[in-house]
């Protein structure tokens with residue numbers, strides 16, 4: 069027996085095939101893999117949306133599967149939850165979750181959700197907006213401070229904002245947010261319901277990285293290249309929302325000092341690696357999801373330089389995939405995985421995954437395991453879960469926890485462990 073979920077994998081591939089428009093398959097390689105895909109072959113067997121685009125270097129897309137893949141056992145540890153967007157483990161092993169419509173809950177280790185936490189501010193829920201990511205302050209055990217991002221209604225539109233608050237848990241499984249303060253607002257506001265990002269990641273020196281989107285439509289999205297605009301950026305701020313003094317554009321005219329990197333599309337996936345460096349996976353256009361290690365002041369290309377095509381099938385801009393002034397992604401996916409949450413695996417429970425990135429796939433409907441060799445991708449492995457995956461975290465037990473979502477429906481939390 070290879071993997072427990074091979075049958076599920078076959079089901080997903082069939083469904084995906086049906087969903088691919090015929091025109092997207094023209095000129096592409098026929099699918100050859102699926103459940104018979106072997107180690108050494110790429111796990112992706114579907115035709116590319118942009119079959120004429122070439123990677124900038126070997127291994128930038130469709131990396132092979134590793135020879136040693138663990139058999140993974142899955143177990144639903146919580147179900148019937150509202151539509152979740154993010155989860156974090158609390159120091160006591162319980163899970164703090166955000167529900168997109170604007171609620172937070174604490175889920176006990178045996179899977180029971182407590183009552184809605186009081187004091188969560190109103191969020192603009194609709195489209196891709198709502199209550200988004202949550203992060204614990206680095207000193208949470210003593211401060212009880214949390215940070216969360218959300219889509220905020222504003223006088224002149226809406227946008228992604230970040231708030232801090234003190235979480236006081238009660239003895240009924242719930243709790244209260246006190247002293248809620250909006251510390252940062254992505255500006256300008258825009259009247260839309262797409263591409264809010266976001267993820268919140270604390271770096272090793274308590275710096276807070278905030279990832280956002282570029283609001284999708286043609287007019288706002290070009291602002292991903294504009295240093296005066298907060299659209300399509302990664303920010304680096306302190307716990308009060310101020311730019312860090314050593315940020316790359318501090319002191320530069322016509323640039324927001326909070327910006328860390330630019331040229332991003334919609335960032336819903338971010339984590340630190342074992343050295344404390346930020347990595348992200350962003351939603352690209354059709355056939356253009358990409359893994360990056362964003363560095364200060366660098367330009368990641370969108371919407372001028374990108375892999376993939378528009379949803380219409382047209383070229384994005386001039387159809388350029390490489391340019392000297394922009395950074396190449398470490399890795400890209402065509403077709404897309406539709407990345408959600410991301411974690412760095414440093415546990416011992418699944419030794420084959422040590423040092424790998426785990427990325428939730430909304431379209432991939434499973435966990436995408438990215439094995440690294442230095443700063444390059446060596447292998448890509450997938451664990452099909454037959455559900456859109458909204459977040460992925462490593463638990464204190466070294467198991468992997470994946471949050472599922474169904475549009476308009478409930479979420480579950482699935483525990484992944486190595487089968488005996």
Ligand SMILES: [Ca+2]
Pocket residue numbers: 331358368369370373374395397
């Ligand atoms: Ca890019």
